[in-house]
Amino acid sequence: MTDNITKILEKKEFTRSDLVILLNENSPDGIEKIRSKAYSIMKENIGEEVFLRGLIEFSNVCHNDCYYCGIRKSNKNIKRYTLEDKEIIESALWCAEQGYGSLVLQSGERQDKAFIDLVVNLVKKIKKETRSDKLPDGLGITLCVGEQSKDIYKQFFDAGAHRYLLRIETSNPELYKNLHPDLQSFHNRVKCLDYLKEVGFQVGTGVMIGLPHQTTEDLADDILFFKNYDIDMIGMGPFIVHKDTPLNYLFDVYLKKKRYIYELSLKMIAITRIFLKDVNIASTTALQAMYPMGREAGLMFGANVIMPLLTPNKVRKEYQLYDGKPCIDEFSNDCFDCIQLRIESTGRSVAFNVYGDSKHFTHK
Ligand code: 5AD
Numbered sequence: 001m002t003d004n005i006t007k008i009l010e011k012k013e014f015t016r017s018d019l020v021i022l023l024n025e026n027s028p029d030g031i032e033k034i035r036s037k038a039y040s041i042m043k044e045n046i047g048e049e050v051f052l053r054g055l056i057e058f059s060n061v062c063h064n065d066c067y068y069c070g071i072r073k074s075n076k077n078i079k080r081y082t083l084e085d086k087e088i089i090e091s092a093l094w095c096a097e098q099g100y101g102s103l104v105l106q107s108g109e110r111q112d113k114a115f116i117d118l119v120v121n122l123v124k125k126i127k128k129e130t131r132s133d134k135l136p137d138g139l140g141i142t143l144c145v146g147e148q149s150k151d152i153y154k155q156f157f158d159a160g161a162h163r164y165l166l167r168i169e170t171s172n173p174e175l176y177k178n179l180h181p182d183l184q185s186f187h188n189r190v191k192c193l194d195y196l197k198e199v200g201f202q203v204g205t206g207v208m209i210g211l212p213h214q215t216t217e218d219l220a221d222d223i224l225f226f227k228n229y230d231i232d233m234i235g236m237g238p239f240i241v242h243k244d245t246p247l248n249y250l251f252d253v254y255l256k257k258k259r260y261i262y263e264l265s266l267k268m269i270a271i272t273r274i275f276l277k278d279v280n281i282a283s284t285t286a287l288q289a290m291y292p293m294g295r296e297a298g299l300m301f302g303a304n305v306i307m308p309l310l311t312p313n314k315v316r317k318e319y320q321l322y323d324g325k326p327c328i329d330e331f332s333n334d335c336f337d338c339i340q341l342r343i344e345s346t347g348r349s350v351a352f353n354v355y356g357d358s359k360h361f362t363h364k
Helices: 002-010 016-024 028-045 085-098 113-129 150-159 173-179 186-199 216-228 246-276 285-290 294-300 313-318 332-344
Strands: 050-052 054-059 102-107 140-144 163-165 202-205 233-238 280-283
Touching (some): 002 028, 016 216, 028 246, 054 085, 085 113, 102 113, 102 163, 113 150, 150 186, 163 233, 173 186, 186 202, 216 246, 233 246, 246 280, 246 285, 280 294, 285 294, 294 332
Parallel strands (some): 054 102, 102 140, 140 163, 233 280
């Protein structure tokens, strides 16, 4: 049976049905073949170093109402917060001192002027205050603050951010519709990816894996979408039920499917690596939320980016997109020691004081 897998893995280009066959492979031997191929493709194209991006979840105020997400606006069980500039800068300085090289500023989605100004000013301040001999232009900044107009994206870019993450969640418009209120359109989300590219950002997107009614054909289409949109960075992870969302009735079903979704997520990382070769792929916290060694496994399946959590301790529990988020009561220092050890435990080393840009972007 795995002879077929070997044959597909030897091909130069995969068809959609090849992708589906690989995604459906469940034998340990077959999965190991996929993993090992992904690892060698990674090694050949971008090397084995792991890039770090300190993640600051600076606000959980969100105007969206995604049916799966713990910070959706209708969830009244969390305290809404927006960190003070001072606290964010402090975390950014800490990040630069550790040699992480890059920062991700993430928040709920808002489009009001006060929010835009806050982001623009933060980016400018962080770029300026984190300059050093090692990083003459300051930390690399990735933004993850949702759908905005092209003009606003340009303001963010001109302020000094150079990478942007905006997950499409799924490339199937029907599935997207089932997971979001009518006001949130798939079409607009995709249009934002075009804007980001036009403005000059390195563009990251991604999907959730194991969504209700999602098939392996849908996941194959997600990978083809990444290719067609010439995406530079990918962040994917398992869908995890959150108790205060409309999808919470799925809890028992998901408990039974947990292992399957975890393995499917790892296969998605590996197959995306084999197919796209030189993109950056993050091993996401959601993998670790499912199984404690999930992020290390992501690295073994071809991911090359880890985003250690730098959000100040006091608000971490208010930023739970899904249940079981790890590290919600640790200090970031613990995460630092822990993250390096965890990465080294996989035989990989961390690249310090570099932006770690996507080779796919720099090769263009
Ligand atoms: N399970 C897994 N991932 C989730 N996200 C939001 N809610 C969940 C959930 N319940 C992801 C989305 C979003 C990213 C910031 O977090 O993909 O784009």
